[in-house]
Amino acid sequence: MIYFDNAATSFPKPESVYNEIFKAMREYGANPGRSGHRLALEASRGIFETRNRLSKFFNAGNPMNIVFTFNCTESLNLGIKGILRPGDHVITTSMEHNSVLRPIKYLEKMGVENTIVKADKMGGINSKDIENAIKPNTKLIVTTHVSNLTGTIMPVGEIGEIAKRYGIYYLLDGAQSAGVYDIDVERMNIDLLAFPGHKGLLGPQGTGGLYIRDGIELDGILQGGTGSASYSLEQPEIKPDKYESGTLNAPGIVGLGEGIRYIEERKIEDIRTYEEELTSHFIEEILKIEGVRVYGPLDVNSQGAVVSINIGNIDSSEVAYILNQEYDIAVRPGLHCAPLAHETIGTFEQGTVRFSFSFFNTHREIEYGIKALGNIAREI
Numbered sequence: 001m002i003y004f005d006n007a008a009t010s011f012p013k014p015e016s017v018y019n020e021i022f023k024a025m026r027e028y029g030a031n032p033g034r035s036g037h038r039l040a041l042e043a044s045r046g047i048f049e050t051r052n053r054l055s056k057f058f059n060a061g062n063p064m065n066i067v068f069t070f071n072c073t074e075s076l077n078l079g080i081k082g083i084l085r086p087g088d089h090v091i092t093t094s095m096e097h098n099s100v101l102r103p104i105k106y107l108e109k110m111g112v113e114n115t116i117v118k119a120d121k122m123g124g125i126n127s128k129d130i131e132n133a134i135k136p137n138t139k140l141i142v143t144t145h146v147s148n149l150t151g152t153i154m155p156v157g158e159i160g161e162i163a164k165r166y167g168i169y170y171l172l173d174g175a176q177s178a179g180v181y182d183i184d185v186e187r188m189n190i191d192l193l194a195f196p197g198h199k200g201l202l203g204p205q206g207t208g209g210l211y212i213r214d215g216i217e218l219d220g221i222l223q224g225g226t227g228s229a230s231y232s233l234e235q236p237e238i239k240p241d242k243y244e245s246g247t248l249n250a251p252g253i254v255g256l257g258e259g260i261r262y263i264e265e266r267k268i269e270d271i272r273t274y275e276e277e278l279t280s281h282f283i284e285e286i287l288k289i290e291g292v293r294v295y296g297p298l299d300v301n302s303q304g305a306v307v308s309i310n311i312g313n314i315d316s317s318e319v320a321y322i323l324n325q326e327y328d329i330a331v332r333p334g335l336h337c338a339p340l341a342h343e344t345i346g347t348f349e350q351g352t353v354r355f356s357f358s359f360f361n362t363h364r365e366i367e368y369g370i371k372a373l374g375n376i377a378r379e380i
């Protein structure tokens with residue numbers, strides 16, 4: 001099958017990721033941080049190495065500033081619910097995933113105010129609109145880095161600068177950017193960075209994390225065993241234990257470490273350039289097909305490897321069904337857990353057919369995808 005659904009989760013992963021997961025499960029599958037025996041220590045070492053690698057990758061300083069979660073959704077929930085209190089105000093955008101919008105809507109019922117800044121038709125956000133939405137009680141700004149619908153790259157540097165100037169926390173959703181676009185939490189003034197391990201970072205599902213800047217105390221969303229301070233009935237206050245209760249996904253986390261190692265070896269800028277080549281060729285060619293509508297900036301300087309399209313007025317699910325059944329191509333139709341983003345670009349009723357590429361897609365696959373769309377547009 002030709003896999004163009006990398007925005008949902010990347011597939012395949014590097015061989016070294018598969019190998020390390022197997023190795024962890026077969027050779028040192030003990031519970032990390034729970035005992036002092038050799039296997040438990042080896043599992044703990046594997047987790048620390050990934051934490052360390054991630055902290056360097058995002059310029060996060062102390063590795064303990066990285067907290068492991070099971071996906072980006074959990075990271076976003078921890079960041080959003082951990083910081084906001086009744087009476088606070090949060091600013092976000094209409095291009096967000098439900099993993100941002102739903103926690104914010106949940107908190108609305110508890111007295112946390114919100115402003116959702118509307119993007120333009122290309123999915124772009126004007127950082128001035130964010131600045132204009134600031135109120136005296138604004139405590140947090142949450143935005144995505146790259147839209148999972150249109151691929152639009154947000155002005156995160158400008159937003160981080162605004163947040164810093166006003167003394168507001170900035171939480172970045174790196175779900176569609178981590179591993180492909182540079183993220184430097186210091187340079188970009190990011191206070192909290194939510195990331196999945198299983199997309200651009202090339203780790204397995206069941207991995208994710210949250211960077212928490214030094215000095216920020218969040219309310220944890222889970223309390224339980226940490227293997228530390230076991231005499232106490234209170235949750236430890238130290239990072240990462242405060243936020244990591246229960247057995248960690250050790251095989252997944254060491255696999256994630258290998259994903260990052262792979263990106264470092266292949267160089268993130270080369271990965272990005274390759275994805276840009278695929279994306280820009282795909283956009284250029286499908287724009288020539290009669291009946292195909294392409295959404296978003298249509299320019300890889302402002303767009304990641306995510307391309308949303310429609311063919312005439314056909315339901316996006318039908319196009320995805322044909323691609324799957326007749327061409328063995330995997331894409332994602334519908335609303336992509338981003339209803340406001342679809343409202344913003346005018347596709348709430350029809351949805352879109354989303355193509356999302358990775359470093360493992362080939363030029364030949366892209367050509368095949370273009371041909372398939374040409375055929376479908378002609379036949380329908």
Ligand SMILES: Cc1ncc(COP(=O)(O)O)c(C=O)c1O
Binds near residue numbers: 096099144208
């Ligand atoms: C922009 C964005 N944010 C958050 C998420 C949630 O990520 P996860 O599936 O790791 O929970 C996604 C998933 O596709 C996403 O695209």
